[in-house]
Amino acid sequence: MESTLKEMRVGASVLDMDPKSTVGGGVEDVYGEDRATEDLLVTPWTISVASGYTLLRDPQHNKGLAFTEKERDAHYLRGLLPPAIISQQLQEKKLLKTIRQYQLPLQKYTAMMELEERNERLFYKLLIDNVEELLPVVYTPTVGEACQKYGSIFKRPQGLYISLKEKGKVLDVLKNWPRKSIQVIVVTDGERILGLGDLGCQGMGIPVGKLALYTALGGIRPSACLPVTIDVGTNNEELLNDEFYIGLKQRRATGQVYYELLHEFMTAVKQNYGEKVLIQFEDFANHNAFELLAKYGTTHLVFNDDIQGTASVVLAGLLSALKLLGGNIADHTFLFLGAGEAGTGIAELIALEMSRQTKVPLEETRKMIWLMDSKGLIVSSRKDSLQHFKKPWAHEHEPVKGLLDAVQAVKPTVLIGTSGVGRTFTKEVIEAMVFYNEKPIILALSNPTSHSECTAEEAYSWTKGKAIFASGSPFAPVEYEGQVFYPGQSNNTYIFPGLGLGLVMSGAIRVHDDMLLAAAEALSGQVTEEHFSKGLIYPPLCNIRKISAHIAALVATKAYELGLATRLPRPANLVKLAESCMYSPTYRNYR
Numbered sequence: 290m291e292s293t294l295k296e297m298r299v300g301a302s303v304l305d306m307d308p309k310s311t312v313g314g315g316v317e318d319v320y321g322e323d324r325a326t327e328d329l330l331v332t333p334w335t336i337s338v339a340s341g342y343t344l345l346r347d348p349q350h351n352k353g354l355a356f357t358e359k360e361r362d363a364h365y366l367r368g369l370l371p372p373a374i375i376s377q378q379l380q381e382k383k384l385l386k387t388i389r390q391y392q393l394p395l396q397k398y399t400a401m402m403e404l405e406e407r408n409e410r411l412f413y414k415l416l417i418d419n420v421e422e423l424l425p426v427v428y429t430p431t432v433g434e435a436c437q438k439y440g441s442i443f444k445r446p447q448g449l450y451i452s453l454k455e456k457g458k459v460l461d462v463l464k465n466w467p468r469k470s471i472q473v474i475v476v477t478d479g480e481r482i483l484g485l486g487d488l489g490c491q492g493m494g495i496p497v498g499k500l501a502l503y504t505a506l507g508g509i510r511p512s513a514c515l516p517v518t519i520d521v522g523t524n525n526e527e528l529l530n531d532e533f534y535i536g537l538k539q540r541r542a543t544g545q546v547y548y549e550l551l552h553e554f555m556t557a558v559k560q561n562y563g564e565k566v567l568i569q570f571e572d573f574a575n576h577n578a579f580e581l582l583a584k585y586g587t588t589h590l591v592f593n594d595d596i597q598g599t600a601s602v603v604l605a606g607l608l609s610a611l612k613l614l615g616g617n618i619a620d621h622t623f624l625f626l627g628a629g630e631a632g633t634g635i636a637e638l639i640a641l642e643m644s645r646q647t648k649v650p651l652e653e654t655r656k657m658i659w660l661m662d663s664k665g666l667i668v669s670s671r672k673d674s675l676q677h678f679k680k681p682w683a684h685e686h687e688p689v690k691g692l693l694d695a696v697q698a699v700k701p702t703v704l705i706g707t708s709g710v711g712r713t714f715t716k717e718v719i720e721a722m723v724f725y726n727e728k729p730i731i732l733a734l735s736n737p738t739s740h741s742e743c744t745a746e747e748a749y750s751w752t753k754g755k756a757i758f759a760s761g762s763p764f765a766p767v768e769y770e771g772q773v774f775y776p777g778q779s780n781n782t783y784i785f786p787g788l789g790l791g792l793v794m795s796g797a798i799r800v801h802d803d804m805l806l807a808a809a810e811a812l813s814g815q816v817t818e819e820h821f822s823k824g825l826i827y828p829p830l831c832n833i834r835k836i837s838a839h840i841a842a843l844v845a846t847k848a849y850e851l852g853l854a855t856r857l858p859r860p861a862n863l864v865k866l867a868e869s870c871m872y873s874p875t876y877r878n879y880r
């Protein structure tokens with residue numbers, strides 16, 4: 290494999306000598322024929338098969354000690370491996386043991402990333418078979434700490450870095466990526482990593498982690514996934530002063546410079562990979578997130594995970610909670626602490642669902658939903674000074690400053706934390722919720738764990754076990770007065786892998802709000818009586834691939850109904866199709 294890449298690169302540099310050529314070429318033009326004129330020499334490059342030492346260092350094909358005797362003979366591996374032959378199951382067992390021995394989450398994270406670099410199938414097998422245990426290692430909350438310390442744990446680059454230095458050359462940068470048939474891109478500019486703020490170029494951990502879940506949870510092939518970090522600088526002083534910082538050492542570019550680089554990226558993606566590549570925006574700051582989504586939502590297959598993925602997962606949890614409590618979504622009153630991407634995204638999808646169910650116009654259903662930001666309750670007297678995405682939530686009310694006052698004023702049945710600030714659901718606030726409601730719904734969604742609005746233990750003990758609680762980052766079950774409570778994880782990881790699979794397998798060309806509603810309904814449909822009896826409003830993550838297949842099927846169904854699907858004719862059984870196109874990490878036998 291390494292030798293193949295080398296040959297490709299040599300091929301490209303020979304071609305670059307052609308001064309007349311303006312188009313064509315790139316990594317796919319292995320033989321140089323596209324760009325060569327009749328008088329320019331070409332080299333008849335061939336693609337070689339990885340074998341021997343190179344095969345052991347190729348993470349896509351390496352199987353380590355699981356290579357059989359026959360494979361060791363056929364692929365020049367004799368002597369390069371110790372004599373033992375062990376199964377993939379035994380390899381898994383050994384690795385799990387090693388990972389469990391590490392005390393620190395970051396050590397576990399590093400061990401997993403090293404495994405991914407060494408043996409991709411084993412990495413995914415381990416992750417899929419132990420998803421509940423390993424998700425918090427490769428994803429939230431540990432991925433947050435990994436991003437904070439990315440500079441020091443950085444060894445080999447992962448993903449594609451597009452910085453201001455690459456302005457004007459973004460298409461060439463995409464062509465440097467060794468894989469050509471990309472189906473999903475997760476892109477960040479690192480400005481708002483989880484609730485941790487601006488981590489600049491170190492945000493790369495997020496697209497890498499999200500895409501690992503696209504594969505493990507949604508079955509998208511690893512080779513079809515592309516993590517991208519756009520580096521326009523950082524306003525994080527600590528990073529700017531850190532001699533080991535891996536990104537551009539300048540303050541963030543804004544305005545035209547920023548939008549030009551993003552536009553070049555979006556255009557190059559479509560040019561290089563076509564109309565059906567999915568681009569997931571992740572962890573952009575509010576001031577860019579809404580604008581990018583609005584701008585590219587009509588021309589590209591894009592969605593913003595923090596706005597739309599989070600909205601869909603929360604709606605799913607609410608639909609499940611209603612099955613537990615009875616009544617309709619329109620019977621509820623919502624209060625959000627935090628009016629950014631997650632807060633307004635969730636609020637809008639709830640209002641849409643209410644409107645669909647009751648046939649009441651959206652402008653009216655929005656009135657059941659109240660949002661607070663750092664300046665207090667969002668009310669009409671503040672309208673002129675509000676950012677545009679907050680304006681629809683400015684209802685008639687006198688000004689209210691604090692959260693406790695807001696709970697007392699609005700008397701919400703559902704309290705949702707999306708501010709990125711931890712420990713803001715105080716004892717008084719939670720007690721007020723249970724004062725007004727027999728079973729209050731409390732969602733502490735900010736990530737990672739240290740930024741959660743309250744802990745699971747606080748939610749259960751302060752409400753004397755009455756709360757229906759879920760959080761963005763995982764919490765262990767809580768025992769309160771002899772009863773065990775199971776907090777659900779209301780994290781967009783339930784949604785984006787299945788949503789992405791549904792879009793990809795139907796060949797969808799745009800994302801539509803109805804697909805987010807469909808994904809929420811599909812997820813909620815996977816919650817059974819048994820889960821309800823434990824107080825769960827989300828199904829356990831151990832079944833996530835089955836859940837993703839159901840989400841994918843309903844999303845694809847919507848894509849066909851809306852005329853947005855291009856894979857025709859429509860396959861009859863979409864759940865079966867979803868299951869059958871999922872990547873399997875089991876080793877292949879080599880001839």
Ligand SMILES: O=C([O-])CC(=O)C(=O)O
Nearest residue numbers: 429483484595736780781
């Ligand atoms: O990554 C997560 O766990 C959820 C998410 O999108 C965020 O917090 O930004």
Ligand SMILES: [Mg+2]
Nearest residue numbers: 483571572595
């Ligand atoms: Mg995010």
